[in-house]
Amino acid sequence: MKRCYPILIVSLTFAIAASGQTMKTISAEADVPDYTLPGLLTTSDGKTIRTTKAWEKIRRPEILALLETEEYGKIPGELKISEIIILDNDDKALGGIAIRKQVKLTFRKNGKELGAELLMYLPKGKKSFPTFLGYNFNGNQTINNDPAIHISKAWNGPVKERNSDALSWPLDLIIKSGCGVATMYYWDIAPDKNDFSTGIYPLFYKADQTQPLTDEWGAISAWAWGLSRALDYLKTDKDVDSKKVIVFGHSRLGKTSIWAGATDQRFAGVISNCSGCCGAALSKRIFGETIGDINKRFPHWMCGNYKKYSGKEANMTFDQHEVLSLIAPRPLYIASASEDSWADPKGEYLSACYASPAWLLYGFKGLDPEVIPETENPVSGIISHHIRKGKHAILAYDWELYLDFAKKFVK
Numbered sequence: 001m002k003r004c005y006p007i008l009i010v011s012l013t014f015a016i017a018a019s020g021q022t023m024k025t026i027s028a029e030a031d032v033p034d035y036t037l038p039g040l041l042t043t044s045d046g047k048t049i050r051t052t053k054a055w056e057k058i059r060r061p062e063i064l065a066l067l068e069t070e071e072y073g074k075i076p077g078e079l080k081i082s083e084i085i086i087l088d089n090d091d092k093a094l095g096g097i098a099i100r101k102q103v104k105l106t107f108r109k110n111g112k113e114l115g116a117e118l119l120m121y122l123p124k125g126k127k128s129f130p131t132f133l134g135y136n137f138n139g140n141q142t143i144n145n146d147p148a149i150h151i152s153k154a155w156n157g158p159v160k161e162r163n164s165d166a167l168s169w170p171l172d173l174i175i176k177s178g179c180g181v182a183t184m185y186y187w188d189i190a191p192d193k194n195d196f197s198t199g200i201y202p203l204f205y206k207a208d209q210t211q212p213l214t215d216e217w218g219a220i221s222a223w224a225w226g227l228s229r230a231l232d233y234l235k236t237d238k239d240v241d242s243k244k245v246i247v248f249g250h251s252r253l254g255k256t257s258i259w260a261g262a263t264d265q266r267f268a269g270v271i272s273n274c275s276g277c278c279g280a281a282l283s284k285r286i287f288g289e290t291i292g293d294i295n296k297r298f299p300h301w302m303c304g305n306y307k308k309y310s311g312k313e314a315n316m317t318f319d320q321h322e323v324l325s326l327i328a329p330r331p332l333y334i335a336s337a338s339e340d341s342w343a344d345p346k347g348e349y350l351s352a353c354y355a356s357p358a359w360l361l362y363g364f365k366g367l368d369p370e371v372i373p374e375t376e377n378p379v380s381g382i383i384s385h386h387i388r389k390g391k392h393a394i395l396a397y398d399w400e401l402y403l404d405f406a407k408k409f410v411k
Contacts, residue, residue, distance in 0.1 A: 072302060140184070366384075
């Protein structure tokens, strides 16, 4: 019988892979092994956390330090924006309903320089509104057919066509709902390949260093760093309510939004769309994509220390519910797709359930692990959730729920 014990349990057991051998990917719920999760509200020395003060002063920093060292990697220093250039500011965008801004953020350190363009669409005549901040996959020009959008540098193959990813970015819907959007091309911050010679990494290298140390950042952490720097800019923009910036992302960029929200408490809310393994889904279920899969196919995503957990989930003293818990007490939305078994929709939901005690400390209601929601039966709350019909994607259905979530809970 499968067991997923309540998260106050301290001990770690794992019925399968105790010997540490590589395991096959599981794709049927009946084959999920017995597992026990680390206690969320139990400190490393066995004490139980019962107050928000103890959570914030003791347990939260403890979890964050563990995840930084063993999974995502530490940021090897500090670097603020060196220069901000407003390249475009048009208050008649999208047929006159929006303000469009294009802002170049430049970073300089150790004789090296990196630039990234932030594209923004904001509602007109609004004094206070939520803004969704997230990366795009193929260049700023792909999110809309607006000919004024600057074409992003083609880091990864040919330049992608304008409007080619517009389904993921329904700007008219977002603006007419009274919300704003800010986005960057994620390759501008760090390459999505096993190459640490470009992007933000070299700006932090010491003499003769060619790649991050084993406990230093992988790409997910580097991309999260970039989102925090974009937020630095948004806090200076008088057309944006910087207290209502929601970090969001899909797939690998959903993993990124979770880690950005976990490490930067200035984000007012966090949305993860189909983020799967190393995102919202529990790793110890070994369902769909696994740690071993990610470390083999995308070795640059996580820190070097994470490689030792490939096929050895039994050795982990942490799991993704702890990552989600770092977002408390802010609003969190976890979304999945019914045909996206690779991302383990059930594991994503359960992870949010077992993160819920962090919100309960603040008096908020969490999710129930005994009641798995049906497809397209959204759960609305400080921790919101839905499983959409269909495949691995972000669609208008998702956005409609995200917009409702933003208006209800990001205040």
